[in-house]
Amino acid sequence: MSAISHHIPDHLIRAHAAGQLPHHFAVVVAAHLSMCDACRAQAEAEEMVGGALLDRLAPAALQDGARDRLLAALDSAPPPPPAPRRSGIFPAPVMQALDGQPPRWRMLGGGIRQQVLSADEDGSLRLLYIPPGRAVPEHGHNGLELTLVLQGAFSDSEGRFGVGDVELAEDDLDHQPVACPGAPCICLAATDAPLRFTAFLPRLLQPLFRI
Amino acid sequence: MTTPDGFTEPTQWLIAVRDRRDRAAFARLFDHFGPRLKAMLLRGGLRDGSAEDVVQDVMLAVWHKAAQFDPHRAEASAWIYRIARNRQIDLVRRRPAVVLEELEEPPGNEPDAPQILALAQEARHLRAALDRLAPEQVQAIQKAYMEDMPHSEISRTTGLPLGTIKSRIRLGLERLRHELKDLKPE
Numbered sequence: 001m002s003a004i005s006h007h008i009p010d011h012l013i014r015a016h017a018a019g020q021l022p023h024h025f026a027v028v029v030a031a032h033l034s035m036c037d038a039c040r041a042q043a044e045a046e047e048m049v050g051g052a053l054l055d056r057l058a059p060a061a062l063q064d065g066a067r068d069r070l071l072a073a074l075d076s077a078p079p080p081p082p083a084p085r086r087s088g089i090f091p092a093p094v095m096q097a098l099d100g101q102p103p104r105w106r107m108l109g110g111g112i113r114q115q116v117l118s119a120d121e122d123g124s125l126r127l128l129y130i131p132p133g134r135a136v137p138e139h140g141h142n143g144l145e146l147t148l149v150l151q152g153a154f155s156d157s158e159g160r161f162g163v164g165d166v167e168l169a170e171d172d173l174d175h176q177p178v179a180c181p182g183a184p185c186i187c188l189a190a191t192d193a194p195l196r197f198t199a200f201l202p203r204l205l206q207p208l209f210r211i
Numbered sequence: 212m213t214t215p216d217g218f219t220e221p222t223q224w225l226i227a228v229r230d231r232r233d234r235a236a237f238a239r240l241f242d243h244f245g246p247r248l249k250a251m252l253l254r255g256g257l258r259d260g261s262a263e264d265v266v267q268d269v270m271l272a273v274w275h276k277a278a279q280f281d282p283h284r285a286e287a288s289a290w291i292y293r294i295a296r297n298r299q300i301d302l303v304r305r306r307p308a309v310v311l312e313e314l315e316e317p318p319g320n321e322p323d324a325p326q327i328l329a330l331a332q333e334a335r336h337l338r339a340a341l342d343r344l345a346p347e348q349v350q351a352i353q354k355a356y357m358e359d360m361p362h363s364e365i366s367r368t369t370g371l372p373l374g375t376i377k378s379r380i381r382l383g384l385e386r387l388r389h390e391l392k393d394l395k396p397e
Contacts, residue, residue: 018356019296019308026309026361034312044284045333050296050356051289052338056349057357059246060253063263067241070270071234079275083313092312 004036004164012146012168013039017046024118024125024190028146028166030093031188034086035164089151089163094127094188103127110134123192130154130179130187143192145169147177152185154178217324217331221287229277240287241270248295251357255299265302269295279313283326286334296356303360 008016008029015021016029033040084096097117105113105127113129123143127150130136136154146168153162156177161167169175179185218226221243227236245266252262272294280290297308341349 017293018359019300020355020359020361022361023304023306023309030309030311040311044289047289047293048286048334048337049352050292051286052334052341053349053353053356054244054247054251054292054295055288055338056341057247057250057254057353060250060262062245062249062266066245066263066266067238070241070245070267071238073267073271074234074237074274077271077275080272083310086312093309096307096309 004038004162006159006161006165006167007036008032008039008146008166009168010042013043014046017043017050022122022192024123025144025146025192027093027097027117027125028148028188028190031091031150032148032164032166034091034093089186091150094150097125103129105129112136123190125188125190128185128187128189130185132179132181132184134179136177136179143170145189145191147187147189150186150188152183153180154185154187155180217328218282219286219288219331219334222282225273225277225280225287225290226282228274229280237274240273244273244288244291245270248291251295252299254353254358255360256358257299257302265295265298269298272298281314283323283330286330292356299357300360 012021012025012029013033016026016033021029033043084092084100086092087095087100087102090098103115105115108114111131112134115127117125117127119125128136130152132152146166147161148166149161149163151163153160153165154177155161156167156175158167158175160180161177167175167177221240224233224236224240224243227233228240248266248269249262252265253259257265269291273291276294280287297310300308344352
């Protein structure tokens with residue numbers, strides 16, 4: 001595995017550590033932090049800020065008996081469910097988003113597969129499977145898009161992105177990522193805008209309308 | 212509040228909980244962090260009764276997850292902050308926060324004293340940097356780290372223009388970053 005060369009920018013690591021990222025981006029950042037020691041160290045440094053702030057807060061009085069209640073609960077409270085674990089190429093945060101199951105791919109045509117992990121008015125999170133030499137399907141995005149490579153590689157005008165690399169695309173970036181030769185490229189992509197399948201939907205409708 | 216081996220007292224208590232399931236040390240952790248966690252949760256918008264319940268949840272998680280605490284990488288306050296912040300966000304999003312993959316120490320690894328001391332020193336620098344900030348800068352950072360939820364708007368509650376707040380946060384954190392920038396490994 002080659003070294004990671006495209007990292008999460010500092011301001012997003014900070015936003016993640018401070019708990020400010022929308023869910024879809026938080027999953028991509030957490031997945032990268034699970035694969036990249038340098039960014040993880042940066043995130044943990046940022047958390048020290050949170051800890052230092054917690055230490056400085058003026059204490060708020062707890063109810064009488066709060067401590068006894070807690071100590072009594074130590075033996076009776078059920079332990080938390082085990083934390084999600086990495087499985088194959090999928091780091092723990094991706095397995096969490098997959099509910100611990102392997103991906104359930106849907107065919108998009110041309111050998112390209114996708115699984116939407118979550119989608120709402122805040123944006124979407126999905127896994128993509130792109131055979132070598134194939135272009136990532138066109139998908140307009142109005143704002144920010146974060147794409148993390150989990151297997152294989154893709155390249156576009158911004159460079160080559162291998163396992164662990166993250167591409168950050170602002171809405172003005174006109175890029176056409178193509179999967180590199182070798183293993184199929186599997187990546188995790190988050191956008192902050194609802195997905196628009198500009199090219200794909202009309203193509204689906206073509207046979208129906210014979211256009 | 213620092214012991215000769217470089218640990219803060221709360222970090223020592225947490226290590227005692229981790230290694231010996233020490234209930235007295237856990238009670239001290241609760242006495243220190245419980246009221247501060249409640250203050251954080253109240254700032255985040257919880258009502259008194261819910262804040263009490265969440266403090267109990269967070270401290271139970273501290274008890275159950277103590278085995279994962281690694282003093283080479285965090286002080287107790289940062290580690291507990293992360294658990295509390297995730298819990299705070301769970302409640303707002305109504306779905307579990309994303310958790311990072313656990314890093315596994317090879318068994319039998321000896322504590323690395325220089326690394327622990329270096330971390331303690333960075334933490335002291337960080338606290339000193341916070342002390343030097345103007346109160347409104349500290350407030351803006353506190354808001355970002357403890358109150359704002361994903362997608363919430365900073366300007367709505369403070370009545371200050373968003374741009375001002377953003378640049379204040381950046382200013383404060385940039386000064387903090389100077390103190391922190393040597394923390395990256397290698």
